[in-house]
Amino acid sequence: MPAFSFTLTKSSPSSLSSWTLSLPSFLPTTTTTTRRRHPKSIVVVSAAAAMNAKPTILVAEKLGEAGLQLLNNFANVDCSYNMTPEELCTKISLCDALIVRSGTKVTRQVFESSGGRLKVVGRAGVGIDNVDLSAATEHGCLVVNAPTANTIAAAEHGIALLTAMARNIAQSNASVKAGKWQRSKYVGVSLVGKTLLVMGFGKVGSEVARRARGLGMQVIAYDPYAPADRARAIGVELVTFDEAISAADFISLHLPLTPTTSKILNDECFSKMKKGVRIVNVARGGVIDEEALVRALSSGIVAQAALDVFTEEPPPEDSMLVLHENVIVTPHLGASTMEAQEGVAIEIAEAVAGALKGELAATAVNAPMVPAEVLSELAPFVGLAEKLGRLAVQLVAGGSGVQSVKITYASARGPDDLDTRLLRAMITKGLIEPISSVFVNLVNADFTAKQKGLKITEERIVLDGSPGKPLEFIQLQIANVESKFAGAISESAEIKVQGMVKEGLPHLTMVGSFGVDVSLEGSLILCKQVDRPGIIGKVGSILGEGNVNVNFMSVGRTAPQKQAVMTIGVDEEPDTETLQKIGEIVAIEEFVFLKL
Numbered sequence: 301m302p303a304f305s306f307t308l309t310k311s312s313p314s315s316l317s318s319w320t321l322s323l324p325s326f327l328p329t330t331t332t333t334t335r336r337r338h339p340k341s342i343v344v345v346s347a348a349a350a351m352n353a354k355p356t357i358l359v360a361e362k363l364g365e366a367g368l369q370l371l372n373n374f375a376n377v378d379c380s381y382n383m384t385p386e387e388l389c390t391k392i393s394l395c396d397a398l399i400v401r402s403g404t405k406v407t408r409q410v411f412e413s414s415g416g417r418l419k420v421v422g423r424a425g426v427g428i429d430n431v432d433l434s435a436a437t438e439h440g441c442l443v444v445n446a447p448t449a450n451t452i453a454a455a456e457h458g459i460a461l462l463t464a465m466a467r468n469i470a471q472s473n474a475s476v477k478a479g480k481w482q483r484s485k486y487v488g489v490s491l492v493g494k495t496l497l498v499m500g501f502g503k504v505g506s507e508v509a510r511r512a513r514g515l516g517m518q519v520i521a522y523d524p525y526a527p528a529d530r531a532r533a534i535g536v537e538l539v540t541f542d543e544a545i546s547a548a549d550f551i552s553l554h555l556p557l558t559p560t561t562s563k564i565l566n567d568e569c570f571s572k573m574k575k576g577v578r579i580v581n582v583a584r585g586g587v588i589d590e591e592a593l594v595r596a597l598s599s600g601i602v603a604q605a606a607l608d609v610f611t612e613e614p615p616p617e618d619s620m621l622v623l624h625e626n627v628i629v630t631p632h633l634g635a636s637t638m639e640a641q642e643g644v645a646i647e648i649a650e651a652v653a654g655a656l657k658g659e660l661a662a663t664a665v666n667a668p669m670v671p672a673e674v675l676s677e678l679a680p681f682v683g684l685a686e687k688l689g690r691l692a693v694q695l696v697a698g699g700s701g702v703q704s705v706k707i708t709y710a711s712a713r714g715p716d717d718l719d720t721r722l723l724r725a726m727i728t729k730g731l732i733e734p735i736s737s738v739f740v741n742l743v744n745a746d747f748t749a750k751q752k753g754l755k756i757t758e759e760r761i762v763l764d765g766s767p768g769k770p771l772e773f774i775q776l777q778i779a780n781v782e783s784k785f786a787g788a789i790s791e792s793a794e795i796k797v798q799g800m801v802k803e804g805l806p807h808l809t810m811v812g813s814f815g816v817d818v819s820l821e822g823s824l825i826l827c828k829q830v831d832r833p834g835i836i837g838k839v840g841s842i843l844g845e846g847n848v849n850v851n852f853m854s855v856g857r858t859a860p861q862k863q864a865v866m867t868i869g870v871d872e873e874p875d876t877e878t879l880q881k882i883g884e885i886v887a888i889e890e891f892v893f894l895k896l
């Protein structure tokens with residue numbers, strides 16, 4: 301039986317949401333496959349492991365001693381720091397694994413140069429934006445990271461920048477060393493009693509919040525996906541975006557860089573802030589529009605900024621932002637403590653060694669491998685599963701926090717006859733990826749869900765009839781949340797969406813208690829309305845005037861002349877004015893725009 305795998309590749313480099321399923325035949329001649337009965341997966345192991353030879357691991361950036369020791373026990377370790385891209389491409393053909401931090405770009409060329417030998421890339425840290433994941437997947441190379449070991453270091457660095465900025469430590473230190481004694485120039489501001497906004501209340505954000513509470517600050521957080529009880533437990537109030545940015549004296553950024561968070565602090569946002577706000581960024585440079593920040597600093601809206609990360613690293617020598625006198629900077633040092641680097645080194649060494657031995661890696665970030673027969677049967681349902689997850693999470697109201705998701709699979713097959721791991725993984729991917737920097741796949745889905753406090757339960761409905769096709773429909777229910785679209789709430793008070801595959805394409809067939817029928821492509825507008833003639837036409841004309849191409853519409857109602865949910869598939873994102881006009885139609889009670 302030949303080995304097959306599936307790859308999830310981004311169809312557009314700028315969008316995390318556009319993954320496509322493909323069936324590559326990339327297994328190189330040096331690869332062997334092993335089949336395990338439980339779990340039913342095919343795992344690619346390195347040629348070296350297959351021949352019982354020691355693998356070679358190239359460590360391209362400084363790694364903690366404990367991690368190196370672990371690797372040395374198992375492999376030939378080549379520590380070559382500061383290689384040029386050309387040197388890396390030359391060496392890589394002799395290596396089974398590569399370990400990097402954020403300073404090495406693992407490009408498509410690296411994978412191409414490896415000649416199929418490179419089987420694992422280990423990122424000793426969280427962010428994997430320096431690794432070309434699509435190329436890794438296409439070349440059958442697993443990418444693993446170390447997502448937890450540097451959380452505290454990053455939080456401590458955030459607090460260090462916050463306090464140093466408030467008391468002008470960097471500027472006054474430079475001034476004294478230059479022989480000056482400028483006591484009145486460097487009067488600072490106090491932190492106690494001030495409002496700190498934590499944007500992104502995840503691992504790092506919540507540790508920053510905890511520490512800021514200890515400094516006597518009022519802490520508010522903006523993170524539509526964070527559970528309110530976790531915030532409450534450390535005395536943090538979750539607020540809306542507009543409330544957040546208008547109330548803050550200080551802002552600390554802890555968001556992943558995603559299409560939604562890219563340049564989230566921009567001119568419009570700065571204009572709504574309190575004059576004299578102070579900003580700390582230890583997340584990713586790209587979450588701030590850096591040119592807009594320079595303007596906000598010059599106009600005095602932003603009094604000071606403390607930055608560890610930049611859109612381009614290192615930033616240009618003449619960067620107006622770096623040179624601004626009210627800006628203090630560090631060279632991406634968030635994770636750089638002795639302790640964090642030891643922790644990260646151990647975490648990544650264990651992950652890389654495990655992966656080279658063919659074990660399923662809990663922190664894998666790219667494509668898993670599944671048997672051909674499972675894949676070919678489930679392939680059409682994979683897209684449905686991800687899109688239902690993506691749709692459901694966007695229906696959750698800010699501040700609710702998703703904790704409990706129930707998946708129901710309706711099938712004529714017996715429970716043992718349907719492997720749902722891939723579907724569950726894709727639903728988890730859909731639920732988590734729009735709100736996080738984590739890449740979810742078959743390998744890391746359960747681990748990621750657990751880490752995020754997301755409890756996913758699965759239920760089977762066994763239908764009468766022919767077990768020819770694996771599934772009739774998939775239903776998702778998110779419990780204990782409010783929805784930004786009340787029509788999505790079912791009789792049992794949960795957000796409910798249901799879909800099925802029709803003619804090979806994923807379709808949405810139910811929202812809340814309303815039956816609908818739309819193909820899950822492009823983006824969707826859901827409108828809840830009093831069912832009366834003429835509304836479809838009105839909405840259609842407004843979208844037409846707004847240059848938005850409608851590719852389908854469907855109306856599901858409870859009874860004629862009662863309430864209905866209209867589903868409109870659109871090719872473009874309508875502008876605010878167009879959406880406002882839809883909201884102004886009297887019969888429309890509520891509506892929501894969702895990106896698939």
Ligand SMILES: NC(=O)c1ccc[n+]([C@@H]2O[C@H](COP(=O)([O-])OP(=O)(O)OC[C@H]3O[C@@H](n4cnc5c(N)ncnc54)[C@H](O)[C@@H]3O)[C@@H](O)[C@H]2O)c1
Pocket residue numbers: 426427447450451454499500501502503504505522523524525526554555556557560561582583584608609632633634635636734735736737738
């Ligand atoms: N400077 C450094 O050296 C350093 C070190 C560690 C982490 N980081 C960076 O810090 C960031 C956070 O890391 P983490 O480990 O806490 O990640 P995390 O996934 O635990 O937390 C991210 C949080 O952001 C929230 N979020 C996602 N999209 C959002 C949106 N549009 N609006 C508001 N909130 C949103 C998520 O719900 C999540 O709670 C990442 O960008 C990471 O790469 C930098």
Ligand SMILES: O=C(O)[C@H](O)COP(=O)(O)O
Pocket residue numbers: 401402403424425426427428450632633634635636
């Ligand atoms: O994503 C991360 O883990 C941090 O940004 C740290 O990056 P580094 O490993 O290059 O310090």
